[in-house]
Structures are given as C-alpha cells and as structure tokens.
Amino acid sequence: MALGRTLAVGLVGLSGHVVEVEAHLAASLPAFTLVGLPDAALAESRDRVRAAVSSSGLAWPNRRVTVNLSPASLPKSGTGFDLGVAVAILAGAEIIDPVRTAGVVHLGELGLDGRLRPVRGILPAVAAAVAAGLPRVVVPAGNAEEAALVPGAEVRGAACLAEVAGWYGADVAIPDEVPVVLVEPVAERPQEQSLDLADVVGQVEARGCLEVAAAGGHHLLMVGPPGTGKTMLAARLPGLLPDLSEQEAVEVTAVHSVAGAFDPGGGLLRRPPFEDPHHTATPASVVGGGSGMPRPGSASRAHRGVLFLDEAPEFSTAVLQTLRQPLEHGELVLHRANGTARYPARFQLVLAANPCPCGRAVGKGLDCSCRVEQRRRYFGKLSGPLLDRVDLQVELGPARADAVAGESSATVAARVRAARDAQAARLAGTPWRTNAEVPGGWLRERLGADRSLMSGLDRAVDRGTLSLRGVDRVLRVAWTLADLAGRDAPNPSDVGHALALRTRGQGA
Incomplete structure (x- = not known):
C-alpha cells in the first residue's frame, strides 16, 4: 500500500477552497476510482490522466488506484484538478518524490499527449492558495503570466506533465513542448x-447628470x-x-x-x-x-x-x-x-x-x-x-x-476625482466607497437636527410621488452634488436639485 498527496484549489464562484488530493495505491486488481463529489468534466480526468502519464514516458502503476479530493463534501468542478491527480498518483507510486509534492498546489488540465492546457480562474485560485499560506504553485505555462499577478505567489509554469515530474526527480525525457494557450477568444480592452x-x-442637462452619476456611483x-x-x-x-x-x-x-x-x-x-x-x-x-x-x-x-x-x-x-x-x-x-x-x-x-x-x-x-x-x-x-x-x-x-461641444472627459474627470476624494475622506473606516452605497440613515444623521432640508422630501412622500427608498436615494445624490461643489454637507438647493434629477422632465 502506498499513499501520495498534493494540493489543488476548487472554485465555487470566486471563492477558492484548498483541496487535498490523495492517491491510494493498493495491491489488487488494476482499477482507477475518483471520489470527492466530482462533476462530469472532473470524473473524465481518469482517462485524461492515464493517457497523459503513459504519453509522457512514465509507468502507470498496475494497482488499484483510488483518488480522493478532500474535503469530500465540497462539490468539485472543472478540469483544473488533472495535474494534481496525476502528481498524487505518481507520488504514491514513488515515481516522483512524495515529500516534495505534499505542500505544493498543482493546477491545470492535461491533454492526452501529456501537455498542460490552461484553465479559467487561475488568478482567484492562486490568490486563495496564497491566502491559505501555500505560496508554491505549479500552473500551465499558458497561465503562468496570470498567476504571477498574485502578490506573494511562487509560480512555476510547465508545458507538460513530464516537465513537472522531472522537477520532482522522475527519470523521464522532457520534450521541447510549445506552451498551449487558451482557445477561448478574449475580448480586446476598449480604448x-x-x-x-x-x-x-x-445635451447640457444629460452631461451634468453623467457627471453626477460618475461622482457618486449612481444609476x-x-x-x-x-x-x-x-x-x-x-x-x-x-x-x-x-x-x-x-x-x-x-x-x-x-x-x-x-x-x-x-x-x-x-x-x-x-x-x-x-x-x-x-x-x-x-x-x-x-x-x-x-x-x-x-x-x-x-x-x-x-x-x-x-x-x-x-x-x-x-x-x-x-x-x-x-x-x-x-x-x-x-x-x-x-x-x-x-x-x-x-x-x-x-x-x-x-x-x-x-x-x-x-x-x-x-x-x-x-x-x-x-x-x-x-x-x-x-x-x-x-x-x-x-x-x-x-x-x-x-x-x-x-x-x-x-x-x-462641451468640456472634455479629462476636465470632468478631474472634478469627479475631487468629489470621490471627498467621499473617501468622509467614509473612511466604513465599508462604503461612494455615496450610492451609503445607507440613508447614516446620511440623515450627518444632516443634523435641522429638518428643513427634509421638508420637501417629506411632502413628496405624503403625496405618494416618492417612496422611502427614493428619499434615501435623493439624499445620496444631494451629498454628491455637495461634493462636486466642494461643500461639507448638502444645502436646501442640493436637496431640491437632487429631487428634480429623480424624476424625468422636471429639469436638472
């Protein structure tokens, strides 16, 4: 009986979870079982891993192989576990050093010829590994540039499984493989x-609304x-x-x-x-x-x-x-x-x-x-x-x-930046970054005891033209107007202007 271990990362949304990949090799009839709630793509890794190991010139262990992805209660999806499964099996068969593989995170999809193919989500996966205190990460060469963007990560990019096995002491010839790139088209960034x-x-009014929207993060x-x-x-x-x-x-x-x-x-x-x-x-x-x-x-x-x-x-x-x-x-x-x-x-x-x-x-x-x-x-x-x-x-x-024509984007962006700086100073120590995120109660507390600022909004609520949610949103816009004007707090004019901006056709 032999046991090999390594690590991988499973993504659920943007949340990465470190997964321990265990390979148990027993002296029994040859078989390959994969457990730990794999999805269909991951369950098919059995065939990909077996073919990749053989194509890389490595001996497939003629034993009963059981691979467990722990924690077993966490659903696993995708092909990014292929490399971890292969490394764990080779470590269990002592084809590679099992001690050196135990604390390293392996991510990547295997081709039938042993090449490593890039996978999606490398950046959040590597970030989760580093956050868990596991900075050593092996990824496909096509993902190495992206993985290196994570601060503190010690990234090694490999073009094929034979290259990874060679790092861990396997006696194998390493071919000169051209790294595989993502086949999915990536949209160009807009200029x-x-x-x-x-x-x-x-469109003076619309331009003004656009500036207010940018300054406060409003819809x-x-x-x-x-x-x-x-x-x-x-x-x-x-x-x-x-x-x-x-x-x-x-x-x-x-x-x-x-x-x-x-x-x-x-x-x-x-x-x-x-x-x-x-x-x-x-x-x-x-x-x-x-x-x-x-x-x-x-x-x-x-x-x-x-x-x-x-x-x-x-x-x-x-x-x-x-x-x-x-x-x-x-x-x-x-x-x-x-x-x-x-x-x-x-x-x-x-x-x-x-x-x-x-x-x-x-x-x-x-x-x-x-x-x-x-x-x-x-x-x-x-x-x-x-x-x-x-x-x-x-x-x-x-x-x-x-x-x-009106002002340029650079001129308006400078005023937006100043308004955002004022918001950052006011919201320091809170979980919010822009006026559009701040709860109305927090804003009302900073208006003081003077209810004159709220009188127009109270009348709009009584008439049914404004909901209580709408009151909070009007106040958020009023604070943004004050930030654009360089004031510490909104005045009655800001509140009236914000109320007008709330309803089409009443002017801005």
Missing part, C-alpha cells in the same frame, strides 16, 4: 482614451428619441471614472479570469469595465449561468464599472427583474443543484430608452404614431421597483444645429 465627452454636442436612466446621444454618453461614462484601487483591480480581474475573458498580457485590469449586452441577451448571459457551476455574466463582468442596457424596454422582463438583487446588494447569488456561487456585481446601471416604440414622441408627440396602450406597454417593461433603484433620470431632446 477609452478615444472616447471623449467633448464629442457630444449640446442613470436616459430617455430620448434616436440620435440624441444616449449611447455616446453612456460609452463615455467609464472615461470619467477614476482608476480602480489595488483591491478593486484584483476583484475585477478575478471575475474576468473565471469568465475566460482576461488577457494577462496587460496585467491587472486597472480601468472600470464597460459591458453593453444586446437586448436579445438571456438572463443567464446577463446575470450568469450555465451547466454545472454557473459562470459570471455581464452584470458581474461589469463589477466596479458600467452595465449599459441600450433600448432597455426591449430587454425581456426576466432580465430586467433579475437586476434588482445586484442593484440592492452589490452581488449575485446563483443557486444551482451542484451548489451556490456568489459573484460580485457592484456596477453602475445606465439605461437608455426611446420615449415610445417609434421613438418620435418629442414635445407634444405630433409625429408619433404609437397608440396610448403601446406606449404604456413599452415603458411598463421598466417596472416601478426597478426604476425606484435608479437615482438619476433625464430626458434628452434633439440637439440644436448651433449647439457647441
């Missing part, structure tokens, strides 16, 4: 520098006929946002790594992401899903950035309603039969819509051919509970021929 706010002509709804600049404005919002902090960059990069949409060549993602799914997108593509353990969708890939829904009323009701959870809590909890995955989703939601299905309902709507019930059904897709979570709503009209 934000080319999207300047000065390109938008006119925004823009309503206007086609061609008024709604999409242009939304695409330029990331350019107004400050760079991500180190912690935020790791969070965002980890999500994109699990989604398979990260190119490690440029290092950690330092700029806020921008996601704009098409209106035909399914709920699974927006909030996450898939067979087995769900993968992150557009909402999670937009974490710490912008999620833009163009032609928002054209999205299915199921998609729009599933956004209510991340808007309120900043994360998505996806329940599946194989387990529950949590993905961060603290994004800024930007909605764009036409005033009616035909889009020509401007002013008195004399050119509009839509019936009343069509307009009602069109905007009925944007339910009250969803719109109640949108802080800023603005109507855009056609730009005038003599309208001039």
